[in-house]
Amino acid sequence: MSDKIRELLENTPEVVNVGLELFARAMREQGGHVHSVEWKPPLVEPNKQALALFNDPTIAAANQEAVTRMMRAQPVIIGVARARDVIPGMSDRTFLHAGPPIDWQHASGPLRGALIGAMLFEEFANTPEEAVRKLESGFVELAPNHEHNAVGPMAGVISPSMPVYIAVNAAGENRAYTNFNEGIGKVMRMGAYAPEVIDRLRWMSRVLAPLIGQALQRSGGIDLRNIIAQALQMGDECHNRNKAATSLFYREIAPYLVECDAPASNIAAVLRFIHSNDHFFVNLAMVAAKVMADAAHGIPGSSLVTTLSRNGTEFGIRISGLGDRWFIGPANVPRGLYFPGFGPDDANPDIGDSAITETAGFGGFALAGAPAIVQFIGGTPADAVRATLEMYEITVAEHEVFRIPSLDFRGTPVGIDLRAVIRSGILPVIDTGIAHREPGIGQVGAGIVRPPVRCFTEAYRTFEQQYLVQRGALPTSQTRRTI
């Protein structure tokens, strides 16, 4: 025997195990010293001709440009308007909704419920039955919020005469819009449309929104990124926990509300409405994230994810360098905690534009800073820390502004790289509300969910094709056929 072989047989072997822990365990049981390396196979088998894209410096540079624009976007909320009057491309018969495109036929219960609610709110129908008939007949055109610079939580329905917030990017050109938060439980965004739901929406439209609009105008605009950055140091992750952010927004706006030309009773009612709902800020967190994500969209060559969104049936993502095309997969059902009287059988699949917060580097990506949220979504504070740490594996930067004190003020993981998701097999973590699967009921819980793998594999195939075409490895026509 050679010395080398003798050494191997006589000494305890030092083994490096890559991937499945099963092999490492067997080796350890036989007395070997095993060093485990976490590894999962990639989500798809990459085209060998395109392997270079994983280390391509031009893609890295494009992603750096995109994530920098995302982090440096400065969303400021400047006012309130009627949706139809400000949202680009919206007609008197357009209903916007969360997630990728969908029609009435394929809409889930809570989205249907919210569309019925919007028909009643707009007085397009007098009864839910009439609303359903008209929705079936194509009385209104359905379109994704995301294709109209807008976002909305859960069903995310924005109808023409609803009031919306206007957010601008003080460090760029883009704008975004979102609706107002109604509270929790039996609310339209969760699929409820009972008379009290519509009455609340009418009061919001008549009293709440105009007063907040007037106050915002007096204020000269409120910096949303600044509020989010503070709230992330106060136990919020600004998706499913917005207690601090709601408080900070309330502090900012209250003095301007007091100075508005309105009866004190209305001002007090508006303040009480905000005070009664720790989720009031979530729409503002989302519109801020939309401003950030849109600022990062459309960078040629970038593999950054700029949309994560769900319509209750399908999950859709969009990629900075792949234009406005959606990559779709079937939405998963969140795992989480249920309100009393409800359980997993009641849960609708994942729904809402709110995963725009994760897209912009907070929400589920900032769970480490929000340990108290586990009382609402389940799990333990240690799980929350692990979730954030895992997201560093699939992101290209640590946020310059959003920092987590308990991680020694490390920036949140920001800028999901499609390539890193494919290579690592790690999917983005999203924490979210859970709507009842039937229309008309509302919120039943909150929990954690991941996108379907298919969104990423589809996007990757397109990204790979585009990469090969651009390098002359494939003719354009072949690409078209393949996709």
Place this chain on the structure above:
Amino acid sequence: MSDKIRELLENTPEVVNVGLELFARAMREQGGHVHSVEWKPPLVEPNKQALALFNDPTIAAANQEAVTRMMRAQPVIIGVARARDVIPGMSDRTFLHAGPPIDWQHASGPLRGALIGAMLFEEFANTPEEAVRKLESGFVELAPNHEHNAVGPMAGVISPSMPVYIAVNAAGENRAYTNFNEGIGKVMRMGAYAPEVIDRLRWMSRVLAPLIGQALQRSGGIDLRNIIAQALQMGDECHNRNKAATSLFYREIAPYLVECDAPASNIAAVLRFIHSNDHFFVNLAMVAAKVMADAAHGIPGSSLVTTLSRNGTEFGIRISGLGDRWFIGPANVPRGLYFPGFGPDDANPDIGDSAITETAGFGGFALAGAPAIVQFIGGTPADAVRATLEMYEITVAEHEVFRIPSLDFRGTPVGIDLRAVIRSGILPVIDTGIAHREPGIGQVGAGIVRPPVRCFTEAYRTFEQQYLVQRGALPTSQTRRTI
């Protein structure tokens, strides 16, 4: 050689090392396996006749009763009044101050500065020089807040016509009082008395306090324990970080302020004043803690600490079972971070009644839940966690209401046991503001401080004597002589 001895010499010894790590290190260097047990000698050599007090079930029961009263006290803020009109035993010439009793001669710079400020505020003097002459001549009587059911941060000066909050114990009989927070920097409680300081106090007295009083009356009272419990899950420790608690209080009171009979401009000004100062709530946190601590005071046989307080010269503590007697030692200087332009040479020794928060199981004892505070007081988030964990060594309970999410919702350490401090040598950790040592300047930083050992050794000697007397081991007369 016997088998036992042979075994000892032939095998690697397994050693348990108690206390100094030095010995363990030497043993380890010689190849021994050492298990270290943390241990420090007690702060005093206990009287051998009294050793039983460390395991006496009647003391444990008294402490349990005391800490239960402390945790279950329910401080509610019900209104505002002129100090002279509500604080028991206060005359038109009484100036209350922080910490144990002191006279003008021994008062430190910031306490002198605040007393000068109060003379100007009360119009007892027209100039600082006249104020000093009158203070030297005994024009006013000085008395500790703590002896009048009151507390005040830093210098803690409450003069007869200042407005004070009234807090009641909804689960008991006791009440407590505190003054209003002026903001940070150049403020009277830090020893400043410039004209703008006095003008601000006059505005607070004329506009702010009456409006808050009116709003509190309309509200029917605001539950302070509830706000503190929430804020401890939002990154505050409610001594040196009150950003969440200030926000939550603001949310509660704003609608009632709006409904007050007052010009909108005044209401907006009050809201802006609160909004501009994240420390606004600290006085309310303190008065809540005072209600809690006083509820635990006076339990016969209890060794629970019910006061920790400093006047800028001396630190004083009081013990539940030892009546109203103070146990005194020289105040230490906090270690911490300084505002630009200031450093350790500018620091006054520890000052203020605010260590009542630590007495009641939050403040420094809840640092683990407030990692962002290290930007203000120094250290790292890991230090903050260690500080809280260490305090479990000297407390008798984990708080039923105050919980820290990142420690898996463990209750904060509450109820400092004098005996545990003596036995472990661990002193309570307090995080605190730092005032300039000269009168007239104000706050220069914030940091961490511990009480002097002497407060605890003096208190222990008295507790021990009382214990022996009660068990007939010493005649009462000898006790008197010994103390």
